[in-house]
Amino acid sequence: MFDKENAVIGFIGTGVMGRSMAGHLLKAGYRVLVYNRTKAKAGDLIDAGAVWKDSVAAAASEAQGVITMVGFPSDVEEVYLGKDGIVAHSRPGSYLIDMTTSSPALAVEIYSKARAKGVYSLDAPVSGGDVGARNAALTIMVGGDREAFEAVEPILKIMGANIILQGGPGAGQHTKMCNQIAIATTMIGVCEAMAYARKAGLDPSRVLQSIGAGAAGSWSLSNLAPRMMGGDFAPGFYVKHFIKDMKIALEAAAEMGLSAPGLTLSKELYDELAAAGENDSGTQALYKLFCG
């Protein structure tokens, strides 16, 4: 489907992640139409050959494939389901791929409304962050129909390295929620362990040499504990975005009747952190609550 000669891809949302991802598509030879709320953030892509469109509708109506990487579920809803949105303006037979981390229920709704118009829809959130986006090494967790997945897989492979169809509509978002849930409480443990180390008068970096490689080991302990210890609270992954994700996960868990006391606690702690003015810090700033 998506041969480079003929396929036009609309790319909505050219923030830190979207910019790198759309850049890979351009470099691979695809024709890319871009739209972003703030045009300036699409400047580099336009310089690299992307075509600017003045609205979501304009980008969607000319594309065989539309990729979105926006902010919050409310943005996803507006961009897809608003009267000037993608579903209303997409071409029959086209493919919609939402790569935003968003609500599984909303992904199902978009899928249904797209399908009613003869349009394919996939939810395909990612992990790997800005570095993964830059290196085309993202993990992409996909939900939707296999036929649609296989049609767009060549495009996904240009942006990611670990691309898995997890199930039907919403399954990509659900998988991303599993990812965020595992991170949520792990972060508490890393902060408490490091705060304990400091309070006990230990050398935290020496402690990491003892505990980092064994049963206490985690990506967060290896990558974020050293930043906490060094007073580096720059994002990586923003507190405000993590709170958004945990809110989605808690809502989905509640709908499924799943008790999630660890996730609940983590959301409470991060809300407290945000209220203390740390919304734009990296998630490792949680350490400040324990050892501020």
Place this chain on the structure above:
Amino acid sequence: MFDKENAVIGFIGTGVMGRSMAGHLLKAGYRVLVYNRTKAKAGDLIDAGAVWKDSVAAAASEAQGVITMVGFPSDVEEVYLGKDGIVAHSRPGSYLIDMTTSSPALAVEIYSKARAKGVYSLDAPVSGGDVGARNAALTIMVGGDREAFEAVEPILKIMGANIILQGGPGAGQHTKMCNQIAIATTMIGVCEAMAYARKAGLDPSRVLQSIGAGAAGSWSLSNLAPRMMGGDFAPGFYVKHFIKDMKIALEAAAEMGLSAPGLTLSKELYDELAAAGENDSGTQALYKLFCG
């Protein structure tokens, strides 16, 4: 100090861990005296050349080095500080090494009382479990004086692979507490993520392919989530021992004025699990609370 020709090592506690550890010392050529509450559990070691002693005092009074690997802090206290205990019966100039996971405050007390008798004392708890003990690959976290550490380091190297002096008396136990604290909340996240996956109708093993290697990754996710999914709740690491460790950590945290809501939650959940009859299961049985 501990040359194989002349050194006699007393080994108190020949359970699953101690048996392997003392066995390595024997194989390395040391003379080993053993005592255990249940003599039968020392049978293999006696067959391999260890000399049985009928009491802690008898084992301690003839040894240049005494190693203990017992159960609970109350056992450590009795074995070291009781009137028939190690400190009362150890030889001046000898070395005491408690490898049990126990209370940092108790380690400091033993150190002081030993020192008053001219005896060296180290706290040296381990991680790596029965497999690490069997393969002489334990991580050993040591607290005490450097001089004593260096004197016994050749012995520790026979049992472990990652041996670090973490600080003064109690620092080994404190480091082990950091280890257990990091595990405690990570386990909640792993259980909640896997329970979410199942409730959402995802294939948990496929989910692990998406989330296992990235920012959600942890030793627990890689090693224990598959056991949860397979219904394998055999110990590895016993629920009852983990509860013991969390209790020590919570007490130490309280003494230091450290708030540890994640650890508190984990202890509550594991207490609930124990009350449901899972004391002798592996720690991955926590999953049953979420998806029983």
